[in-house]
Amino acid sequence: MEETRTQFLASRLFFLTAAFWVLVAMTLGLIMAIQLAVPETYADIPQLLYSRLRPAHVNLVVFGLVLPGLVGAALYVVPTVCRTTLFAPWLAVASAVLWNGVNLGILGTLIHGMTQGREYAELIWELDVAVLVMYALLIVCVFGTIARRKEKLLYVSAWYIAGGLCWTAVVWVVGNVMWHPDTGSLSGISDAILNWFHGHNVLGLVITPAAVGVAYFIIPHATRTPIYSHTLSLLGFWMLLFVYTHTGTHHLLQAPVPQWLKVLSIVDSVALLIPVFAFLTNVWLPLRERIGRLHQDVGAKFVFVGTVWYFITCLQGPLHSLPVVQRLTHFTNWVVGHAHIAVLGFAGFISMGAVFYLLPRVSGRRLWSVRMAEAQYWLMSIGLIGFFLTLTSAGLIQGQAWLNGEVIYRILPQMSLYMVLRALLGIMMLTGGTLFTINVVMTIWRGQKVDS
Amino acid sequence: MIIHMNAKLIGIGTTLVILAIVVAVVFVPHATFEAAHRPSDDYRPLTTLEMQGRKLYLKNGCNNCHTQYIRAVDWGLGAERLAQAGDYFGQTPPMLGSIRTGPDLSQVGGEHTDDWHAAHFHNPRYPRPESIMPNFGFFSPAELRASIAYMQSLGFRAADARVRRQLAWREKAMAAYAAGIDQNIRWLHDLVPQGWRDVPNPYPATEVSLGRGATIYQRWCLGCHGPVGDGQGPAAAFLYPPPLNFTTLARHADSSGGLLYYQIMNGITGTAMPYLKRELESEKIWDVSNYLAQYFIGNNDANLEPKGIDAAYEPAAKEP
Missing domain, CATH: 1.10.760.10 (Cytochrome c-like domain)
Known part of the structure; x- marks a missing residue:
């Protein structure tokens, strides 16, 4: 028991981090949603400007909710699949503590307008460095654990987690242009190319591998069934690495950047279907007769639904990269809908599911309230489906109207209904997030001991 | 056959792949995309x-x-x-x-x-x-x-x-405004080509047309010209020359549908009045002109002769 306490202290801290920052991140989202529906709600308070909150919201969903949940899970998964204990657990604890400091820094700097103004790379240099330290500490723990593994065959979850951490560290340094501390940018249009290389990969090369790695552990674990094929997992892993990384320019198809780069990004975006379906086949196919086992555990259910959102997100992604589709969808709310199902639906559901699934294992206490988790599941599922439909519809209206020569201002009155719906659905999701916070805190504080 | 993955392959091998990709899709374009490294023809540095x-x-x-x-x-x-x-x-x-x-x-x-x-x-x-x-x-x-x-x-x-053009017109607009209300209107009217001034509003001032005109007025005009067309909208305090008080147009018999249409379409360069031809289609501009003439000016020539060819679906024109 004592061993569990120190061994998984970092996991518990990371889970608590997710449980706290989900509230902040989703509250920011709701504040912004209200502003889009009723623009003068908090007029002339610069710290609550929609345009300053947006990067704070995005960064805190990633660093506040999604990643801490997945990292906390990874710190359980990697030692488990290696049949050993976590290497240097105190470094992971240090990373968790630093992580919260960084989140505080993200919130404080961005709402005060301290930003480098590059999408997904807004953070000032000092915070960039701190994030890098966070990753470096985790890299030491993960690779140290792998180095002393007692299991000869390294399981696919560990590949993704270890690989993802290294890739994101590289992408972070390059993408934030950390050798230019003041501006954090290259000069001219090349910076847009780099910005979107980063914007695509900073999410895709840490969130995707972490979420896929964790799902690769939890789904077979919960159903007590091995994955379909080792070869398929190899294919998925290597294809993700080679294909995902070229696609950033599909955000700039209509911008003045080199044509060959656009072509490359479109081809590789479509090719992304291969690693996605390699992973989904691998975890879904063995479920054929065992899907009921997934539903016995609310955490596993969240993770499974995360893979369903992954399926939808990754059908959309390659489609969006086709110029003929992008003509309609680019610059519209459609893209915002896509971003929400990707980050909250896919990675967020897997992250929260992993927290529920692993919390009893890292804290030695049963989940405080399964009912509450179920309520959260439905609130967030309905909220997110509604969000997706609302924003996609709004995006189609905008896109069609613009193609027909309507100016932006003419379409704003038509957007109003969708912005109101969006805010209402945001209330559902924030309620779900609040249940998550209560559940995690109460489990660690008051949960029934597993032994007793 | 089972291929074994190991820490070296992941930690060093895949990271080298990422670095190679960074070179290929970021630094190669940066180095070879010549258009990025010279300013475009219109470019000038910012002050x-x-x-x-x-x-x-x-x-x-x-x-x-x-x-x-x-x-x-x-x-x-x-x-x-x-x-x-x-x-x-x-x-x-x-x-x-x-x-x-x-x-x-x-x-x-x-x-x-x-x-x-x-x-x-x-x-x-x-x-x-x-x-x-x-x-x-x-x-x-x-x-x-x-x-x-x-x-x-x-x-x-x-x-x-464009800024230079705005400033040039601004001087004229300020001088006209300083000359007095009626002189200002005279100046504004004289900017409109005679052909336009002779055209009455070709759309009859039906309830539907006026209703649409009201909607358009509220979405596009009310902020400056005010809810009752007196030029006292909330933006007016910021603007000089201030927005036109439409009720003063009643004193000028030569106000016409075509004249209003022209001014709304092209705006008054040099003042805050924007041109709306990009944003409003023809019928919408006629509708809002109808609304102005009917409610604020009290002198509407809608559907009067000369109309030229009768529009197929509209009621017969009235004699003036």
């Missing part, structure tokens, strides 16, 4: 004041709602000129943007006058009642000046030409 405005644009996250590039599929402001790689010459960072919650700004320079921008920054709903942009009333006077200067610089040399 110190404009640079301050650009910093405020970045600081306040304006690029989270506004783009700065025109695409081949675009209509509207700036659509005449596609974005070029050299437009972003030397910008750290360039702010292309990824979503259009608000309009593209790459050619906004010279589109509006400074006083329009002052009202719009203070509360965007003053000149644009349906806008959802946040208020920037918290700007200090210096910040406001810098932000307006930056807006007027967008579009580089083409923007400079």
